[in-house]
Amino acid sequence: MFTKIKLFLKANNYSHGLLTGFSFPGIGMSTAMLGFGVYAAEAGLNIYLCMSSLLVLWSMPGMVIFVSLYTAGTPILLMFTTVLLANVRQFFLVLSGIKLLNLENFKISLLQKLFWAHFISPTGWAELVRISKELKSNEIFPFFKGLSFGLVSICILGTYIGFKLFDILPTHLIAIPVFIMPLYITILMLKATDIFYRVAVVSGGILGPILFPYIGDWSIIISGFIGATFGLFAHKIQTTNK
Amino acid sequence: MIEKFTTNTDLMPWILLLAAALGIFLWRFFGVLLSNKIKNDSQFSKWINAVAYAMTTGLMLRIIFFPTGALSSTELFDRLLAFIIGVVVFLCFPKKPIVGLIIGIITFGILIFYDLYF
Numbered sequence: 001m002f003t004k005i006k007l008f009l010k011a012n013n014y015s016h017g018l019l020t021g022f023s024f025p026g027i028g029m030s031t032a033m034l035g036f037g038v039y040a041a042e043a044g045l046n047i048y049l050c051m052s053s054l055l056v057l058w059s060m061p062g063m064v065i066f067v068s069l070y071t072a073g074t075p076i077l078l079m080f081t082t083v084l085l086a087n088v089r090q091f092f093l094v095l096s097g098i099k100l101l102n103l104e105n106f107k108i109s110l111l112q113k114l115f116w117a118h119f120i121s122p123t124g125w126a127e128l129v130r131i132s133k134e135l136k137s138n139e140i141f142p143f144f145k146g147l148s149f150g151l152v153s154i155c156i157l158g159t160y161i162g163f164k165l166f167d168i169l170p171t172h173l174i175a176i177p178v179f180i181m182p183l184y185i186t187i188l189m190l191k192a193t194d195i196f197y198r199v200a201v202v203s204g205g206i207l208g209p210i211l212f213p214y215i216g217d218w219s220i221i222i223s224g225f226i227g228a229t230f231g232l233f234a235h236k237i238q239t240t241n242k
Numbered sequence: 243m244i245e246k247f248t249t250n251t252d253l254m255p256w257i258l259l260l261a262a263a264l265g266i267f268l269w270r271f272f273g274v275l276l277s278n279k280i281k282n283d284s285q286f287s288k289w290i291n292a293v294a295y296a297m298t299t300g301l302m303l304r305i306i307f308f309p310t311g312a313l314s315s316t317e318l319f320d321r322l323l324a325f326i327i328g329v330v331v332f333l334c335f336p337k338k339p340i341v342g343l344i345i346g347i348i349t350f351g352i353l354i355f356y357d358l359y360f
Contacts, residue, residue, distance in 0.1 A: 020314040024343065035311030049255050054264045066262040075262045081304050082261040083265030085329050088346050090266055094273025099282055110274070116272045122298045130296075156312065172358060179321065182302040183328045183346045189299045190332065200292035200298045208300020209307040219304070220297050227296025228289050235288075 013135065015191055017143035021150015025123050028181030030158030034174060036063055037162020043071045047163055054159050056119055056151070062215065063087045086217045093125045095120065102137040102142055116141075117147035123181065126188045164175075195238050200231035206231040316354060324350035 020026075033054065040050040045067060057063050062199050096122035103113055107160050111153070120128075124147060131143055177241030189201045211219035275301065280287050305313065306321050328346020335341050 007336070024340075035313075039311065045255075047320055049259065052256075052273025053259055053262070056259060059266050062262055062266045062330060066259065071257055074258070076257060077312060079258050080265045081264040082269060087266045087269055089301075090269040091273045092290060092293045092297060094270050095277050096291045097286060098274055098277035099280070099291075111254055113274045114267075116273060120270075122301060125294060131350075150261045165306040171312045171315040172354055175316045176347065176354060177310050179324065179350045180343070180347060182305040183325055185345055186299060186302045186325075187342055188330045189295055189302075190329065191336070194297060195286055196292055197295045200296040200316065205299040205303045209303045211248070212304050212308055220301050223300035224293040224297030226264065227300070230291035231292040231296070232285075 002102035002159055013139045013142035014146040016110060017110070017131075017144075017146025017148075018150045020127060021147045022144075022154055023182060024184050025127055025147075026151055026154040028184055029121075029123050030154040031174060032060065032181055033155040033158035034162035035178060036060065036067075037159040037164075038169065039064070039162075039168040039180075040159075041163045041166040043067045045070070047160075050159065050163050051156065052182035057083075059090060060121075062076040085195040088221050089122075090120075093122065094120050097125045097128055100132050100171050101141050103141065105138045105143055116144065116148070119144075119152070120187060121151075124148065127184045130188050130191065140159055156210065162230060163204075194235075196231040196235040198231075200227040304349060317357060320350060320353040320357065 001110055035054055036054070038049065040053070045053075053063050053066050057066060065080070065083050065086055069082060074082075098113065098117060101116070103116075124144070127147055128140065128144060134144060140183045186205070189205075190198075192198050192201055204223045207223035208219055208228055215222065280290065306325050307318065309316075309321070324346050327349045328342045330340055330342075331341025331345045
């Protein structure tokens with residue numbers, strides 16, 4: 001029965017995306033948001049501000065910085081600059097994600113493109129990479145719409161639960177579902193078959209945590225650049241040998 | 243005018259949220275704008291994808307080594323061991339990635355319960 005429902009939902013790209021949003025990626029992301037809800041409640045945000053920051057920012061580093069600086073009573077310009085500098089990765093994710101969505105096949109305005117680009121998080125992007133190998137180019141966008149709706153819904157729920165139950169939730173037990181996201185996304189990344197991306201994944205994975213204690217958030221960008229450049233070299237060597 | 247806004251304590255959190263949103267929006271905006279200029283099959287397009295691959299993996303490994311929130315209450319050994327087991331199982335059964343994921347999560351759960359009760 002369950003398999004039949006699953007097959008029926010997968011037959012439509014939007015509902016396939018929705019189903020994906022409510023499965024492993026959604027569970028991992030929503031438990032991370034549950035942690036954010038706890039953090040926001042502890043910091044003294046009201047529920048409206050907490051939920052608005054989730055929807056308006058849709059980026060974990062941006063949300064955590066917002067709450068931290070808000071409680072510290074930071075000036076507006078510092079808030080803008082800190083969030084701007086900590087989110088350079090969004091540029092590369094959107095640049096790559098928009099290409100994967102093949103939006104040139106759809107007649108949509110710049111505003112609509114910006115709207116959907118808003119939901120390209122690391123989880124959303126990783127799902128796009130995975131599904132781009134399974135679906136036709138014009139089927140990816142409807143899938144992403146469903147996925148975004150699923151992820152947003154489940155994350156709203158996670159944040160709300162975290163916010164309301166922040167003083168009674170056992171952190172050790174919350175940690176188990178939170179662990180899903182890093183493992184799941186790393187596995188998705190390791191599925192890359194092209195040597196260009198494989199070398200980038202391994203180099204980025206090694207360099208990211210090594211650089212972090214020295215350069216903080218910049219470690220993500222620097223490891224991205226170095227990892228991709230290593231990938232490019234590996235690709236060139238492979239092409240030359242062929 | 244600006245002073246009137248910034249001294250209003252009711253509005254201030256929302257103005258700060260707007261400032262934070264603008265900080266993120268700018269990157270997304272430039273990402274969308276420049277995506278039209280890059281050809282799908284070009285070497286540069288591949289390099290951009292590789293940056294996203296490397297960044298995302300770097301970020302995930304950072305969560306394992308330097309977590310914040312609920313994960314930070316667990317031991318590095320537990321996170322790392324469960325993560326490695328999950329990845330190794332995936333590499334052994336690459337056609338069934340769910341197996342690696344589930345075994346990794348179960349291992350992590352067992353390690354946490356072991357730390358709590360033994």
